[in-house]
Amino acid sequence: MVLSIYAFLVVLSFSALYPFWNGLVVSFNEGLDTSKGGVTFWPRIFTLQNYEIVFEDKSLIQSFMISVYRTVIGTIAAIFVTSIIAYGMTRSNLMGRNYYMLFFVFTMYFGGGLIPTYLLIQSIGLYDKFLVFIIPGLVSVWNMIIFRTFFKSLPNGLEESAQIDGCSNWGIFFRIILPLSGPVIATLALFTAVAHWNDWFVPSIYIKNPDLLPIQTVLRRLLNANIVELSGLDSGSVARIQAMQTVTSRSLTNATMMVVTIPIMLIYPFVQKYFVKGVLVGSLKE
Known part of the structure; x- marks a missing residue:
């Protein structure tokens, strides 16, 4: 029985990891050779030409840099604003707290729709601006609820002692609450960063300036059309591709996918230990 469970887990892990591994192998294999088929676990003709072009x-x-800026700025801003709102929602003396909470929860289930949202983005001047990546995503209601529950689980004596010492609400938040919220902050920051990094839809709707397009939107265009025509390669790169005669759309696409995927994957090992402590405590303990 135990062996069958291990065998099932091995097969399941292999089915999940193989597509990524094969994409990595194809990105290091000569493009024309890959088109012949048979490239599975190891590069048959190893090359770095695909990455050179990328x-x-x-x-x-x-x-790529737009994605980095968006992920860093968007994550920091979203965690900061969401945590402040969550802390305010834990205050028992906040007038209308239940109504505010009902309003927040309502937005989780009902939205204005794509066209009204598009018109709103235009009317407030965010269309084709970098801030369209940041401002609309400043508050996540789900993350706010997790923050709120985590804050409520902290001992009340800590805040009472700080208030006796003359500490203001801002001082309590920055000096006591945030330093004790490392696990939940790290976990939700990772989820927020992944959401920013992987998002391609928002730029495709609200951005027309090619210099503001993140790498995910560009990659999607590469996957849906000819890579040389839509990636905006300069004339020197196009000439280099033509001179090589070994680079194909598939090999370049896989190389681009690896460049997009690996940076965000490298973050997981550093915050993995916070997952159970952060998410479970923040979402289950009331």
Whole structure:
């Protein structure tokens, strides 16, 4: 019985990891050789040409940096604003607290729709601006609820002692609450960062300036059309591809996918230990 369970887990793990591994192998294999088929676990003709093209393409590097800026700024801003709102919702002396909570929860189930949201983004001047990545996602109601529950689980004596010492609400929040909230902050920051990093839909709707497109939106265009035509490669890169005669759309696409995927994957090992302590305590303990 135990062996069958281990065998099932091995098969399940293999089915989940193999697509990523094969994409990595294809990205290091010569493009024309890959088109012949049979490239599975190891590169048959190892090459770095695919990555050379990716890193020489100025548009892809620009898109990659836009994704980095969006992820860093968006995550910090969202965690900061959401945690402040959550802390305020824990105050028993907050007038209308239940109505505020009902209002927040309502937005989790009902939205204005794509067209009204588009018109709103235009009317407030965020269309085709970098801030369209940041401001609309400042508050996550689900994350706010987790923060709120976690804050309520902290001992009341800590805040009472701080108030006796003359500490203000802001001082309590920054000096006591936030330092004790490391696990939940790390966990929700990771989820927020992944959401920002993987998002391609928002830029495809609200951004028309190619210099503001994140790497995920560019990658999706590469996957849906000819990579040389839509990636915006400069003339030097196009000439280099034509000179190589070994690079294909599939090999370049896989190389781009690895460049997009690996950075966010490298963050997981550093925050994995916070998952159970952060998410479970913040979501289950009331």
